[in-house]
Amino acid sequence: MNTTTTLMLMAAIAASSCKKEAPPPAPPPPPPPPAPKAPEEPKGLPAPPDVAAAPADAEKTASGLASKVLAKGTGKEHPGPEDTVKVNYTGWMTDGKMFDSSITRGEPAEFPLDRVIKGWTEGLQLMVEGEKRRFWIPGELAYGNTPRRPGGPFGTLVFDVELLGIKKAPPAPAVPKDVAGPPKDAKKTASGLFYKVLAKGKGKVRPKADSMVKVHYSGWTTDGKRFDSSVVRGEPAEFPLNGVIKGWTEGVQLMVEGQKTRFWIPGKLGYGDEPQPGGRPYGMLVFDIELLEIKE
Numbered sequence: 001m002n003t004t005t006t007l008m009l010m011a012a013i014a015a016s017s018c019k020k021e022a023p024p025p026a027p028p029p030p031p032p033p034p035a036p037k038a039p040e041e042p043k044g045l046p047a048p049p050d051v052a053a054a055p056a057d058a059e060k061t062a063s064g065l066a067s068k069v070l071a072k073g074t075g076k077e078h079p080g081p082e083d084t085v086k087v088n089y090t091g092w093m094t095d096g097k098m099f100d101s102s103i104t105r106g107e108p109a110e111f112p113l114d115r116v117i118k119g120w121t122e123g124l125q126l127m128v129e130g131e132k133r134r135f136w137i138p139g140e141l142a143y144g145n146t147p148r149r150p151g152g153p154f155g156t157l158v159f160d161v162e163l164l165g166i167k168k169a170p171p172a173p174a175v176p177k178d179v180a181g182p183p184k185d186a187k188k189t190a191s192g193l194f195y196k197v198l199a200k201g202k203g204k205v206r207p208k209a210d211s212m213v214k215v216h217y218s219g220w221t222t223d224g225k226r227f228d229s230s231v232v233r234g235e236p237a238e239f240p241l242n243g244v245i246k247g248w249t250e251g252v253q254l255m256v257e258g259q260k261t262r263f264w265i266p267g268k269l270g271y272g273d274e275p276q277p278g279g280r281p282y283g284m285l286v287f288d289i290e291l292l293e294i295k296e
Helices: 003-018 118-124 246-252
Strands: 066-071 084-093 098-101 109-112 132-137 157-167 194-199 212-221 226-229 237-240 260-265 285-294
Touching: 118 132, 118 157, 246 260, 246 285
Parallel strands: none
Antiparallel strands: 066 132, 084 098, 084 109, 084 157, 132 157, 194 260, 212 226, 212 237, 212 285, 260 285
């Protein structure tokens, strides 16, 4: 190799050593994480084979309620109409469509028996703790025979119910002796509201029309029929005074904490003087109210 060739090779090597190497290509970005799956709606529980109609061996009551014991219970007592019960249940229409289930929600239901459909109020009183029973409830004891809302249950409904527990209601308050009308010593306001203090309170402040109050109360119609009572439910009620009937808004403002008062509320200050949809009481109503607390 001559000198010229050697110099040319050395120059080429030097030149190549001075060049910067190109960086390697960037790796591709990682794939995006999979999108979270939407929570699945609870699947309907299969309808019982006799969902279309009560079988011949089902028990029937005078009201038209039919039932059949699926598993005997271990309890001895039956709940009363005002007791609170704890249950697991599933409900189907007679075409096999499930419309409600505490089991798919994963949480038992708890409620006073006088606050549910008539078929439940009657039917649960036939049961003891631990018992499982199937009910065929006609529309007139449930939600009627025509839909109340699109997709809502109607007609005969079938329920499988397991009675888990019974909480007995406190003793019912006695019907007032003067329930038929205000006595002569009752006071009357300009609006026509009558009242009589049953027990004096220890408070000094009276609630305002928009105050939040906590009370115990019982209500009767003038024929002595009790239609509501927080005492029987064992739980005081809380509400703003401007969110209730006029007789309550006016009457409770006359009270102090700890006071018990009986009110005779005419229809114009209550729910009116004519029958109301849903069975609301009407005409003059009598309430015994104890003001427990003025919240604000």
